[in-house]
Amino acid sequence: MQSLQVSYNKQLHEIGQTRQKINTILDEIENTTLKELEDKMTTLKASVNTNVDNCSKLQNELTRLRDTIHDIVDKGKAELSFIASKKCLEKINQSETYLKENLVQVESSLTFHVDSDFQQHLSKLSGLGRIVVCTCTQAVPLPGAPNKVLAVQGKSEYDVSIASDVKNRFDIRAICVLSNDQILVADYTNKRVKLLDHQYQVVGHCDLNAYQFDMCRITSSEVAVAVDVDQKNEVQFVSVNDGRLVKGRKLRFKHPCYGIAHNLQYLYLTSGTALYKYSMSGDLLIKLYENKSYPLTGNRMVDITFFFINNYKEFSYSIMIFTYSLKC
Incomplete structure (x- = not known):
């Protein structure tokens, strides 16, 4: 109940912060519109x-x-009167031309046209966001046994070497369980994927x-394998068809591919320092996280499905399958 109240208070604060951000955005939009009005x-x-000054x-x-012409007429200077009349006619024509070009127009006014799309978009919104209830299942340790949630019930060791392995040791980097209890293991050292049956016997492999x-x-x-081919970073798809491993399509990337996961039709790849989200066709959708403070800050994505241990004894190729149970 306490954690629920904490999450409620946190989301309440987030909603308030969101409202403040929206208010700030609206204030900026209003100020921009007012500035446009003032400028016009x-x-x-x-x-x-300018028109008033010119007129x-x-x-x-x-x-x-006019005053000059009256003065000339009063003094009886006919020649000067003719010259003044000509200048007066020129100035009258100039004035009429200016009035026709500048003042014969509709009176100016300012009108504000509301952005109806903006208002309609706001009116269609049902809220500032969505409230999602996240239900997390958490194992609770027994009283008197803190931090002991998992207990090992048993351990089995199986040999997954085959005669054509070129190395005297191997490094199992990943393990996946498919339908019908079929198991795939990624043998890093021998550069191959091996298919195991429900008895953990190797029944096929793919180089x-x-x-x-x-x-x-x-x-x-089908599985996707993050591989390094001559420093070319790729994801190779491998499928199981009638008990045989078949290589499928291949995607190539510009960054190293150290970790891979699949969820809801998206691929998630780690490069050692960053986590990327891709479409199944290999298109980059978003870089979710990056930390370059150290070369391997984001080296692996952990998939808690199987726990395995690599046995490096010479000529001994084996995996250990541990059986775990929750202590609640």
Whole structure:
């Protein structure tokens, strides 16, 4: 109950933080719109003021010419009167032309057009997000036995070597269980995947000619193997067909492939320092995590399905299968 209350308080805080972020975004949008309004108003005012100044200037010039003509007529200077009349006509034509080009227009105004798409999108939202209930099953240790959740009930050791193995030792990097109790093991040293039956006997193998770093189950009859071929990073798909291992399609990547997992039709790969999410066709969807503080900060993804131990004794090829039970 205490952990539930803690998670409730945490999510309540997250909702408040989300609302604050949305408020900040809306404030920025409003300020941008207001600035656009002010800029357009300033531009229109400047244009109107320019027209007013030019009209005043033309009016003053026409007034001076009128007064000059009256003065010349009063003094009886016919020649000067003719010249002044010509200048006056030129200024009148100039004024009329300016008025036609600049003032014969519809009165300017400002109108705000609401972004209807934005409002409709907001109105369709049912909330700030979704509330998801996560149910986690946790083993609780017995009183008086702290940190002892798993107990070993038994151990079995099986030889998985075959005559064509080229090395005197092997390194099992991954193990997967398929349908009908078929088991696949990735033999890193001998560069091959081996098929075991329900008695843990080797009944088939597939040479990959590449070092295998990890392997994961894709379907009930197919696995994906992270391999290194001449420093080319690939994922090789291998399927079981009528008791035989068959190599399928291959994906190539720009980064090392040290760990691999499959979930909900997505591939997850580790490069040693980063965790990537890919589509099943090999398209990068997102880099989920990266830490370059050390060369192998994200070396492996752990799949708690089998616990195995590699036996490095010379000429001894074996795996150990441990049986575990929960102590609740």
